Amino acid sequence: xxxxxxxxxxxxxxxxxxxxxxxxxxxxxxxxxxxxxxxxxxxxxxxxxxxxxxxxxxxxxxxxxxxxxxxxxxxxxxxxxxxxxxxxxxxxxxxxxxxxxxxxxxxxxxxxxxxxxxxxxxxxxxxxxxxxxxxxxxxxxxxxxxxxxxxxxxxxxxxxxxxxxxxxxxxxxxxxxxxxxxxxxxxxxxxxxxxxxxxxxxxxxxxxxxxxxxxxxxxxxxxxxxxxxxxxxxxxxxxxxxxxxxxxxxxxxxxxxxxxxxxxxxxxxxxxxxxxxxxxxxxxxxxxxxxxxxxxxxxxxxxxxxxxxxxxxxxxxxxxxxxxxxxxxxxxxxxxxxxxxxxxxxxxxx
Numbered sequence: 001x002x003x004x005x006x007x008x009x010x011x012x013x014x015x016x017x018x019x020x021x022x023x024x025x026x027x028x029x030x031x032x033x034x035x036x037x038x039x040x041x042x043x044x045x046x047x048x049x050x051x052x053x054x055x056x057x058x059x060x061x062x063x064x065x066x067x068x069x070x071x072x073x074x075x076x077x078x079x080x081x082x083x084x085x086x087x088x089x090x091x092x093x094x095x096x097x098x099x100x101x102x103x104x105x106x107x108x109x110x111x112x113x114x115x116x117x118x119x120x121x122x123x124x125x126x127x128x129x130x131x132x133x134x135x136x137x138x139x140x141x142x143x144x145x146x147x148x149x150x151x152x153x154x155x156x157x158x159x160x161x162x163x164x165x166x167x168x169x170x171x172x173x174x175x176x177x178x179x180x181x182x183x184x185x186x187x188x189x190x191x192x193x194x195x196x197x198x199x200x201x202x203x204x205x206x207x208x209x210x211x212x213x214x215x216x217x218x219x220x221x222x223x224x225x226x227x228x229x230x231x232x233x234x235x236x237x238x239x240x241x242x243x244x245x246x247x248x249x250x251x252x253x254x255x256x257x258x259x260x261x262x263x264x265x266x267x268x269x270x271x272x273x274x275x276x277x278x279x280x281x282x283x284x285x286x287x288x289x290x291x292x293x294x295x296x297x298x299x300x301x302x303x304x305x306x307x308x309x310x311x312x313x314x315x316x317x318x319x320x321x322x323x324x325x326x327x328x329x330x331x332x333x334x335x336x337x338x339x340x341x342x343x344x345x346x347x348x349x350x
Contacts, residue, residue: 004058004115005108008051015044035276042275046304050116057115061107069100220255224248238324245325249332257336264338268345269314274307280348303344310337 002010018040025033072093227244230236253259267273282297317330325333 002112003108004054004061004110004112005105007054007112011044011047011051014040014047018044038277038279039272039275041279042277045279045300046275046307049301049304049308050112053119054112054115058108061110062104065100065104065107069097072096072100216255220251224251242324245329249329249336252336258339259332259335261335263335264342268338268342271307271311274345277345278349300348303348306341306344310341313337 018037021033021037021040025037227247231241231244249259258264280296280300282293282300314334317334321327322330
């Protein structure tokens, strides 16, 4: 609801309130104080990643007006000899100055929501607001509007390995736990042997799970974006694009993504509930190394961007829909995206 001129000050106020409630939570811990602190911190972090784009839009509005003001200063004449000519020149210059100031004030009254809407719709719909869907494959920067791709990816550093199954020792539970009536505790020994056998058979290598996951994710994303590049040709038919979409859904399901609504809790689809989740401690005084902090901050920024993009996707599907995708395909797309956000939030909470 903020305007362009108020957005930056409002965000600073939210940050101040967030710091205040964090201190209150430290002094007098309670569930209510904790939720308020998390909510304000999440709102502050979420809207902070819009700062660069909105600042560039603000400068884009201001620069032409500033250039016109500087030219008016050069043209203004203050060396008239007569009193009446000096008064007339001063009044003209003041009117021009007030006209430029009112024009700049009008730009500062632009709602932030409309500027973000234009940015989201770039390359997808016409800027005049008509629902005329573009069939051309957007560029990567348009697909990920706030991703700020750096041009290179970070790889997981080598090191770390799975602990050998033989190194894991089974500790016998005391009778106090075995006789409390819980059937699951009584079968832990059997469950452990099953899990140990699975780990031993599945992971017969020395690379860590992080490296294995990074390699698989890199291959998957490379294949997806390679397929997108092949669809950018002007001669690509509609049937080819539809087939690529079907293959994408199938590939995501094969790699563990769920496409059912009940695979994701309803709270994950609500911004209020998302903002109450715990946040990682990314302050410099933590015990983490600087390079690890940089990677964690980048991952946290990616989480906020994913939330923004997913909320926009839900809005697009519910309000505008698509001329080229069926309702079933749009439902699959949103469910797979929701499950992807669930995986991201689980990784952030670890």
